Amino acid sequence: MASNLIIISEQIHATAVELYGSAILLRGEPGSGKSDLALRLIHEGAKLISDDRVELTYKKSRVYAGSPENINGIIEVRGVGLLEVGFTGPTPVQFVVDLALGL
Secondary structure: OOOOOOOEEEEEEOEEEEEOOEEEEEEOOOOOOHHHHHHHHHHOOOEEEEOOEEEEEEEOOEEEEEOOHHHOOEEEEOOOEEEEOOOOOOEEEEEEEEOOOOO
């Protein structure tokens, strides 16, 4: 039996973390604090999915956040540099947070 499953995938400029089985997608301009917020969430128990580029995949009526293979487990923090923090695999997106530069 052929499957009618359509999988669509694209990369976006964002950071994603997993918390309690759900992905939180952090979007914003460079310098808006995406990586800093992700690192703070990781400190409180979240797991990195991907930093700087997030692979969004739509399958089975859900959107999943994952990491391009070449940046798995690496987060870049402004003023600190690259840190290896481990990572988790594709996770269903539950929340999208848009960060803004100082008002």
